[in-house]
Amino acid sequence: MNKTVIVMPTYNEIDNIEIILEKIFFLNLDIDVLVVDDNSPDKTYEKVQNLINTNAYNNQLHLIIRQNKEGLGKAYIEGFQWALQKNYTYIIEMDADLSHNPKYLKVFLEKIETNDLVIGSRYISGGGAVHWSALRKLISYGGSLYSRIILSINVQDATGGYKCFRREVLEAIDFDNLITTGYAFQIEMNYRASIMGFRVSEIPIIFENRVAGKSKMSKKIFIEALLKVIVLRINKQKILAEQ
Numbered sequence: 001m002n003k004t005v006i007v008m009p010t011y012n013e014i015d016n017i018e019i020i021l022e023k024i025f026f027l028n029l030d031i032d033v034l035v036v037d038d039n040s041p042d043k044t045y046e047k048v049q050n051l052i053n054t055n056a057y058n059n060q061l062h063l064i065i066r067q068n069k070e071g072l073g074k075a076y077i078e079g080f081q082w083a084l085q086k087n088y089t090y091i092i093e094m095d096a097d098l099s100h101n102p103k104y105l106k107v108f109l110e111k112i113e114t115n116d117l118v119i120g121s122r123y124i125s126g127g128g129a130v131h132w133s134a135l136r137k138l139i140s141y142g143g144s145l146y147s148r149i150i151l152s153i154n155v156q157d158a159t160g161g162y163k164c165f166r167r168e169v170l171e172a173i174d175f176d177n178l179i180t181t182g183y184a185f186q187i188e189m190n191y192r193a194s195i196m197g198f199r200v201s202e203i204p205i206i207f208e209n210r211v212a213g214k215s216k217m218s219k220k221i222f223i224e225a226l227l228k229v230i231v232l233r234i235n236k237q238k239i240l241a242e243q
């Protein structure tokens with residue numbers, strides 16, 4: 001029996017967390033959810049803990065509270081390690097801010113049967129982003145195009161955070177050696193999976209802009225990500241040797 005878990009990082013998502021969880025569990029897809037919260041000042045984790053305490057979702061909801069905010073990558077790694085240890089076959093990454101519509105979960109589960117990494121893509125036919133400014137679209141698309149060219153990978157949406165890994169991909173990656181922690185973390189995971197020869201494919205998703213809560217995107221994060229892509233390319237042989 002293949003078990004699936006969504007690893008959902010949260011930081012100040014108090015206005016979104018209950019809504020997204022309700023939408024996911026309403027689908028009855030037999031998918032568990034692990035929320036990884038970095039001690040959110042708005043106490044997002046308390047809402048999750050309450051749902052666990054009242055067993056609102058039949059033991060399918062789990063929570064890790066981390067002491068400090070160390071960026072998305074670190075939170076994901078902790079979630080991945082938990083998921084591998086609990087013997088999940090498929091591990092899904094998904095944001096809590098309602099940008100990632102749960103209706104695509106079923107499509108991910110179908111597509112992962114014949115792939116190792118499935119990426120929700122805004123930049124293939126049928127995909128897109130709604131309620132995004134022209135600038136945000138340009139930055140996101142440009143970032144993906146840039147990564148695709150520098151890294152020579154066949155991934156149209158390199159920066160998205162809605163994706164599904166087969167556990168073997170995560171097992172093959174030594175998390176201690178990861179070069180990125182922030183925005184470029186998604187790019188690095190795609191890059192590693194691609195150069196190791198795993199089957200990577202994309203499904204179209206319509207990405208919806210967050211309505212509640214604050215964006216964590218900044219110019220600094222973006223520029224850092226651009227530089228990290230070059231560092232990844234320079235380290236290709238080293239990365240392959242490590243595996």
Ligand SMILES: Nc1nc2c(ncn2[C@@H]2O[C@H](COP(=O)(O)OP(=O)(O)OP(=O)(O)O)[C@@H](O)[C@H]2O)c(=O)[nH]1
Nearest residue numbers: 009010011036037038071072075095096210215216
């Ligand atoms: N645990 C943890 N979660 C984080 C951290 N930074 C962001 N997140 C969560 O990761 C997911 C994606 O972050 P977002 O802030 O939505 O990033 P984004 O989608 O690029 O930007 P916006 O939607 O415009 O804010 C959301 O569920 C956030 O709450 C972090 O440092 N630690």
Ligand SMILES: [Mg+2]
Nearest residue numbers: 095097099210
């Ligand atoms: Mg978001």
